[in-house]
Amino acid sequence: MAWLDKLKALFNFELNAPLINITKNSGNSNLGKEYVNSGEKIDILFDNLSKEKQEKLKLILKEKVEEGSKLLEEKSFGLLRELINFQRTKGEDKKVLDFFQNLIPKEDFEALESSLYLRRRFQEKRDVSKLKEDIRTRFGDRGKNISNLCTAGYFENFLMPLFNSSKEGFDNIYNVVVSRSPMAIFVHSAMGEDQITRDIKTGLEVSKKYGIKFLHIHGIGDQNIRTIKRCIYENKELFNYYDKEIFENNGIIIVELIL
Amino acid sequence: MVNGECIVTFDDSVCMEVLDVFGKSVDSEGFIVEKENMAQKVLSEDGQEVNIKEFGGIKKGSEVFIKNDLVSLMRLSKE
Known part of the structure; x- marks a missing residue:
């Protein structure tokens, strides 16, 4: 040199x-x-x-x-160094990537890989807002959905089992899941109760159409948890129609409706 | 050292000096352009224009601009 x-x-x-x-x-x-x-x-x-x-x-x-x-610019180098380490220490994430590598479109795969890194940072309680924005900027709403679904474990716990039980079922549902995320609503601070209610009703409709047997509402942080609880209270009739479970722990809430 | 390479970085404060080294400047909208032809924007490896706010670095003979977003750096991490 x-x-x-x-x-x-x-x-x-x-x-x-x-x-x-x-x-x-x-x-x-x-x-x-x-x-x-x-x-x-x-x-x-x-x-x-x-x-x-x-x-x-x-x-x-x-x-x-x-x-x-x-x-390289200094902060970019810092992130690159972490990503090189991520490549070397993928662990369980490698199984997810290997599974989906030849199953889903190339751009979805890239969004998934970036999302797995984002998830790792999230689990370490580090700020992920810029990373999330980067995925959304590159891949649009589809990327945003993949990021949310990945962080919440849907690739391992829903899509992988779905493919293993029915390839046809997977082929029918995958695109709907990542483009519209019908069975998982991720509440963020800019969403009011009206929008959550609209999204739930749309989610119920699409999920039923595709035979998805559940709907989850996810929220992180006190504000989003309060918004979701207000939404449940104000839509008692809708929510009481379905079997419902509420999981709340460490600032995360998941409301499960069984369809 | 990373992968045997001696690491030299620059921070935001010297972005313009670094661009100048490679014959580049910034237009009125913040896009990195050729100094000799300000209408010609530089492109990233995947063909995207690069705003100064997205400038992550340079590789390979000064013509490949690296963006600083997660997806671009994830691709670079595999090289």
Whole structure:
């Protein structure tokens, strides 16, 4: 790696950190310093470099990429590193991916794979809002449905058993499930009781049409749990028509209607 | 090191300097464009225009722009 030798020579530092980051931000405590070595990474302080060194650094970065290496934005690298680790430690998620790899459209598979990573982050109680938005931006409402269904375990606990019991049943239902998610309503903060009620009625209709024997209403967080409970109270007649179970634990609610 | 590669990254504060290295700039809507032809937007590997807010990096001879979203980086993680 010729570019790396040039970089070390330019700053006369030993590469004893796993990561080198280029940043403008220097802060008052770093006046006059060309780089800061925290042990975990070396931050090269671009604005503190002479014009000549800035230009030499730019040429080195160009050479790095031209030699075949990637040059990544810092946060993107952080996510990429996690995704590489995800690829190596898929565990049970690999079984899901292997199962669906040749069964579902390529884009759905990509959405599923991204959703499995999202689910892992969710289970670690880390923020997933940007990841969810990324899936939705790329794959639209279908991607959003796949993400919700995956996080709630529908791929393992509904679609896989369905395929194993009836390939024809799977072929008939899969597209409806991921495009409309009729048997699982995922309540979010922007949904009011009226919309939930509408979605439930639509879900009941579609589920019955395709022989799906249940409807689930999912909610996460106190606000969504309260909204769902208000919805149940205000639609007593509708809900009392079906056998109903309510599972509530750790800020998650699932209302199950047996059809 | 990751996969034997020495990792060099840049943060948001030097995005424009990095783009300049590769002959790129940003148009009025924030899309990354060719400096010599501001009407020509750069594309990601799957043919999408890249806004500066989505700029995740560069690979392979400066013509392949990496987007910073989950799906793009998931694809990259398999390379």
